[in-house]
Amino acid sequence: MKLKSLAVLTTVLAALAGPASAQIKEHVFKVGIGLSEDHPQALAVKHFGEQLAARSGGKMNAKLFASGSLGNDVTMTSALRGGTLEMTVPDSSTLVSMVKPFGVINLPLTFNSEQEADAVLDGPLGQKLLAKLPEKGLVGLGYWENGFRHVTNSRRPITKADDLAGLKLRVIQNPLFLETFSALGTNATPMPFTELYSAMEQAAVDGQENPPATILASKFYEVQKHLVLSRHMYSAWVLLMSKKTWDGLSAQEQKIVQEAAREATLFERRTIRAFGDKALGELKKVGMQVTELPAAEQAKLRAKLQPVLAKFGKEFGEDTTAELMSELAKVRGTAK
Numbered sequence: 001m002k003l004k005s006l007a008v009l010t011t012v013l014a015a016l017a018g019p020a021s022a023q024i025k026e027h028v029f030k031v032g033i034g035l036s037e038d039h040p041q042a043l044a045v046k047h048f049g050e051q052l053a054a055r056s057g058g059k060m061n062a063k064l065f066a067s068g069s070l071g072n073d074v075t076m077t078s079a080l081r082g083g084t085l086e087m088t089v090p091d092s093s094t095l096v097s098m099v100k101p102f103g104v105i106n107l108p109l110t111f112n113s114e115q116e117a118d119a120v121l122d123g124p125l126g127q128k129l130l131a132k133l134p135e136k137g138l139v140g141l142g143y144w145e146n147g148f149r150h151v152t153n154s155r156r157p158i159t160k161a162d163d164l165a166g167l168k169l170r171v172i173q174n175p176l177f178l179e180t181f182s183a184l185g186t187n188a189t190p191m192p193f194t195e196l197y198s199a200m201e202q203a204a205v206d207g208q209e210n211p212p213a214t215i216l217a218s219k220f221y222e223v224q225k226h227l228v229l230s231r232h233m234y235s236a237w238v239l240l241m242s243k244k245t246w247d248g249l250s251a252q253e254q255k256i257v258q259e260a261a262r263e264a265t266l267f268e269r270r271t272i273r274a275f276g277d278k279a280l281g282e283l284k285k286v287g288m289q290v291t292e293l294p295a296a297e298q299a300k301l302r303a304k305l306q307p308v309l310a311k312f313g314k315e316f317g318e319d320t321t322a323e324l325m326s327e328l329a330k331v332r333g334t335a336k
Contacts, residue, residue: 023252029086032070039217044268051260068194081137083244093174103316111234119331139246141261144268146235153207158228161300170208212279
């Protein structure tokens with residue numbers, strides 16, 4: 001009798017569990033990135049996969065393809081839209097050609113700290129931008145930090161704003177980056193990240209601009225001597241999933257993906273900030289000469305960039321730019 005009762009109970013529990021577990025199928029999401037496998041971005045993708053597995057009873061996971069093995073940010077984002085790749089984590093600037101307001105994230109000399117960026121991107125403005133992606137065949141699952149960008153080069157130390165003039169610098173394939181560096185007097189050269197190391201090695205370009213974590217993980221110190229802490233622009237990545245992939249998931253699976261993405265976002269920000277703090281010390285150890293721009297020289301950069309800020313503030317949408325400045329004012333406690 002006891003055995004019969006146990007069998008009935010097991011059947012009832014299985015019936016109760018059935019619908020929920022039936023909504024979770026086997027999924028392995030391919031995630032392509034341009035950075036190396038030991039970069040914090042790659043570690044966060046692996047963490048995302050672990051979170052998926054933990055929340056789905058091992059049925060869902062993510063498989064990392066690093067170092068541009070599936071293409072660059074532009075081609076991988078295009079593959080997501082076409083449904084031939086599940087996920088990627090491009091720089092937010094990659095999305096500007098589809099959704100112009102994303103450009104406000106990169107407006108030069110705008111954010112003062114990582115905490116300001118978190119508050120704005122996780123707040124109403126950042127979420128409003130993500131909400132524009134599904135109509136472009138993409139689903140945004142969160143903002144990951146790349147960090148404040150600095151200039152490196154192989155020719156000379158940068159100690160004042162005018163020292164940038166004449167340097168041939170690789171920039172992201174984006175009009176804002178091109179015009180920002182043209183305004184600073186450089187020969188701005190657009191180029192995919194995956195081609196950058198060899199271009200610097202062969203002296204096709206003098207330098208580039210990226211956060212310390214990327215400079216270290218990509219071993220740019222092997223082909224670059226000088227680093228100036230210019231903090232000229234804040235850079236964020238967007239964790240993306242193909243809408244075709246997303247639409248093929250059950251509500252339960254979508255919830256698991258969102259929860260895993262949120263946890264991976266917090267992990268990525270913690271990891272890259274810790275790595276970035278150590279990276280500067282490591283770069284100095286391996287021989288890079290690090291300089292800082294005095295406040296007066298930083299002010300000269302800002303003055304040179306005023307026309308760029310005015311032009312692109314309009315181009316990305318005056319309403320969006322005004323909302324960004326309003327959110328920043330609130331975060332800084334200066335809103336009236």
